[in-house]
């Protein structure tokens with residue numbers, strides 16, 4: 001008989017330090033169970049993965065509400081990580097909305113009610129001066145990537161304080177699901193810097209500090225310490241900033257100093273540019289004649305428009321011509337130079353000077369004035385693209401481009417059904433959260449989902465694998481172009497703007513490859529050994545570094561590693577395991 005292997009527990013309990021190290025798994029052979037000392041702790045049968053998944057799907061189906069499904073999946077992730085990720089990979093389209101938008105929105109709203117375990121690391125304002133000590137309490141030694149939020153703008157749901165933890169948890173689950181970053185290399189991180197949400201401040205169950213949000217200056221001083229501490233404990237860690245109410249100062253300050261990016265500004269910008277490149281191909285309008293109305297002038301809106309400006313410039317427009325293709329709307333109406341209020345810094349670039357003293361307050365007025373070809377929603381305003389606006393878009397355009405991108409679904413500017421109904425099926429559509437297909441004129445119309453999940457996993461994976469010094473604007477732009485090329489003919493013929501979600505791992509390989517190439521071009525790659533690989537060799541390298549829960553059953557020992565370790569830590573799939 002072959003020697004009994006040294007098994008590794010199936011789920012590295014990345015967010016549950018208290019879990020016993022030996023998790024009974026019904027797929028473990030009898031000898032392994034005996035060796036682990038868990039024989040008898042599971043029912044006797046040795047099951048294959050298909051059977052395990054079948055049971056999970058049955059249990060999932062038995063939960064009647066989305067939040068119950070979320071809690072079920074969260075428990076599974078924490079008790080049998082490999083099984084959870086197998087389920088995610090094999091049923092991505094069904095499961096992504098349950099662990100990410102829209103259901104993660106509900107989970108964040110109820111976080112302090114549904115709380116069962118930490119899920120990630122919480123660092124509080126009172127920890128300043130000793131943030132590093134809190135980070136050192138994290139039980140996983142080889143963290144390569146973190147998603148960090150202060151909870152101040154969670155999706156379109158506003159300031160949720162530490163209840164925002166669902167977002168880092170959900171985004172990092174997608175890093176593993178979509179890009180194969182090992183679960184134990186990820187750190188969900190939530191900063192408790194206070195909250196201005198009155199309901200939470202009064203809620204006895206709220207688990208964050210009952211204090212108002214600290215000032216911008218105090219926040220940035222806190223972040224300064226955090227960034228140093230993160231890079232001391234895990235040198236070169238990739239940091240993704242997520243759902244900060246005002247994310248601009250941190251991005252400006254850290255992007256040339258650390259390996260970091262802001263997903264809402266840059267990831268969203270890239271994913272929407274990728275979709276717009278494909279959408280523009282479906283209209284016969286020359287780029288210079290496009291007019292885009294952006295409902296919502298926050299981090300996402302401005303991030304998206306800036307990426308598109310860059311594309312328009314590369315397509316031959318001057319910067320001024322490109323910038324003038326955009327009209328931004330905020331709570332006060334069309335953003336103009338002479339509106340009479342002091343514009344936030346990030347709004348100035350796109351403010352209009354050609355309104356001849358006229359101020360336009362409402363969307364119908366603005367649509368009438370601009371006659372847009374493109375309508376973008378990043379406003380959090382459910383239903384603001386109403387019947388009359390959509391009808392107007394259809395009247396103005398053969399193929400109106402309508403992107404209601406606010407999350408979760410309950411905040412979408414319009415639904416897919418509304419867009420199809422009121423434009424008579426003409427709209428070129430992408431939404432931030434998923435919508436079901438719609439039967440229009442006997443034809444099943446497929447919505448596209450313009451969500452940053454198409455790029456952030458590949459950006460992070462690329463940055464980790466080439467050990468990027470920084471994540472530059474060029475790398476972000478490249479990820480958008482890479483995404484636009486990842487779509488195949490069948491998907492284009494089906495009217496999609498993005499690849500089907502069940503191909504997300506392939507997409508992440510393409511995005512990661514191009515991000516690595518750009519880093520190499522800019523001399524920002526520290527991993528020189530992959531410089532001379534051809535594209536196909538690089539793709540093979542990337543794939544070989546992706547955690548695959550279908551092959552990795554936990555019954556192997558991961559190699560020890562230290563800093564920037566994905567490459568050394570991940571077992572090459574197909575290589576002999578210790579089993």
Ligand SMILES: NC(=O)C1=CN([C@@H]2O[C@H](COP(=O)(O)OP(=O)(O)OC[C@H]3O[C@@H](n4cnc5c(N)ncnc54)[C@H](O)[C@@H]3O)[C@@H](O)[C@H]2O)C=CC1
Nearest residue numbers: 155156268296297298299300330331379406407432451452
């Ligand atoms: N599809 C995707 O991948 C992404 C979607 N988003 C979504 O975009 C939305 C906005 O996110 P951020 O820009 O980061 O938030 P933000 O808070 O920075 O900006 C929101 C903007 O909407 C405007 N706004 C709010 N109410 C309005 C009203 N009644 N009329 C006109 N404008 C109004 C505000 O003035 C502000 O300019 C959120 O719902 C978020 O979930 C954000 C990132 C990625």
Ligand SMILES: CC(=O)C(=O)O
Nearest residue numbers: 155156243264407452
């Ligand atoms: C998707 C995302 O990042 C957001 O809605 O904020």
Ligand SMILES: [Mg+2]
Nearest residue numbers: 242243263264
């Ligand atoms: Mg976000």
